[in-house]
Amino acid sequence: MKTTPDSVGVVQAQTLRFAEPLPLQCGESIAGYELVYETYGTLNAEKSNAILVCHALNASHHVAGVYADQPDNLGWWDNMVGPGKAVDTNKFFVVGVNNLGSCFGSTGPASIDPRTGAPYGAAFPLITVEDWVDAQVRLADALGIVRFAAVMGGSLGGMQALCWSIRHPARIENALVIAAAPNLSAQNIAFDEVARQAILTDPEFHEGNFYAHGVKPIRGLRVARMIGHITYISDEQMAERFGRQAKGGAKFSFEPEFQIESYLRYQGDKFSEYFDANTYLRITKALDYFDPASGAGGDLALALKPATARFLVISFTTDWRFSPARSKEIVQALLDNGATVSYAEIAAPHGHDAFLLEDPRYHALVGAYLGRVRAAATEAAR
């Protein structure tokens, strides 16, 4: 078992079914959907100590701990969340939720469409960050949480935290926006689009209805993941980890020769086994669409005007997917509004992936910030 004394230990996912249709940004709505979630720690009597952790592209509700029957399946942010950790489950009640449209238990394209009795496939709507947040609000309602002490996440998870602060300001006391951006750059969209094209043009995609054909667009998904991976790691880190090191195999063939080739193929293979292609397409579109300023004439400060939360914004020096400059756009807009915002740029060699990795300074920073949050939350509840 991968758990340590400071782990939340064995956890269990729970499922909630929502009968009431959820209106979506695309104009459609979805009814009878399920959200899978996990909780760690204990919700206090005032229900004031809850922290919502939002996940990024390929993660899930399984934030911390392991499952009894899968002792090696460690939650994706286990180094961050646990007793005595930066997000201290001795003090906080932490909620991890799998987003709508995902492929880890919450209703998604592979789920059965009650209208047809067959998987949604192409019929599953294109969901947005706003839709995810609205679905999370309903989960909070179901759990009796009126106001989160904090909503937090990295990357796309950070965008959800930012969205919460704008869309549901009364329900969030702190927003922790880590390794995120106020929107995707043209280059970010370009990478997403190439990944999507790899999937959409895979002959086994069958326009999204591959479930009915008993196949999966594995080739496309594999290439999509490989493209993504290049953007998650810094150039420097790639050079340090892999450099131009040959794998020691045959030269003058298309077999992997450089270690970076093996690494990427491994990541692509692994991912294409467990991830759903329709989910991948939709999550990249949600990323592309996220742009709170677009509703405010491009003025991010204006878009953030409704926010009343306090903010911790964190970026990583070598993150070239969402660079520190993009985080600073958020910070600047918040400062323009007179909001309370702390900002830290962590010197880390790992690129975008840094938000997921063990880093004492990073974790100490989050821990210190949340230490103050707890006090505030308790006070507010008195």
Add this chain to the structure above:
Amino acid sequence: MKTTPDSVGVVQAQTLRFAEPLPLQCGESIAGYELVYETYGTLNAEKSNAILVCHALNASHHVAGVYADQPDNLGWWDNMVGPGKAVDTNKFFVVGVNNLGSCFGSTGPASIDPRTGAPYGAAFPLITVEDWVDAQVRLADALGIVRFAAVMGGSLGGMQALCWSIRHPARIENALVIAAAPNLSAQNIAFDEVARQAILTDPEFHEGNFYAHGVKPIRGLRVARMIGHITYISDEQMAERFGRQAKGGAKFSFEPEFQIESYLRYQGDKFSEYFDANTYLRITKALDYFDPASGAGGDLALALKPATARFLVISFTTDWRFSPARSKEIVQALLDNGATVSYAEIAAPHGHDAFLLEDPRYHALVGAYLGRVRAAATEAAR
């Protein structure tokens, strides 16, 4: 017709057949191959005014001018090469050659293998920058050019110029190494590998023998080109040209919505129509393999010791494929050897593509450098 008064005008490609087998770095050799080339200007009596232009990934021998029956098919470096231009064809005899393994006329994977009477396909060897240069030497021999006044190129073309300076120092007086690198970084290799995987896993690739099946791995080639294009343009330039501008089409679909999506699809579609997948695979491998320092224990200066040419090294500030830092590695190694080297870092917003674009400062710099070259060449020939 796209030509202007300072154009070389209508040109004609020529073909030379080489019966003698060319030994290749992979251990194989190739016999009875053809090289297609073009020349502009007049070779002087001393044959001392020849400049060889080496092409990059998707270009060819068609460097300047147009064809009589294709008046819009302008050479890829027409803005650089012509009467009175930076590479002045009133003074120089300029040679453009299509590399071995290409798909524009020189013998390549789509050519007929004389041993089988069918296209080479997968049987076409993996060629290297060294192989290209060796083949170019034979072309020079055939043209009676003992010593080039200059060998020049951008990107992969610059690598060939660098290789010439090491491998055939007596036959090159100047090397113009533009937007190049002394080898590929792990990140560069990563992009190449994803592009290759897109092609190799296309069901219509048929392990390289798709010609026999009457199909082409268009989907893979298209994605490969889209990936490449992202690396050719700077983030800044992409933001300026495309930003997050919506195309004005339907939202919430996988049709192109952002202009960058349309741009990439267009580039991918166009490329996949005319380019050969086996050629693409081989050229990216040649890029990955290029690493002169590897034969000198990683010591680039030691690798460059045989070079006697004078050098002009040019980089572009926003080139993130082969950044100025990579060009400076070449410059530093040359300086360590006491070589004569001029270096210029051109402030240009266009990223790697800048080496192909019209830029008065860039072209003036090349023109001024080659002005001095002409004098030197004439002197040496006296």
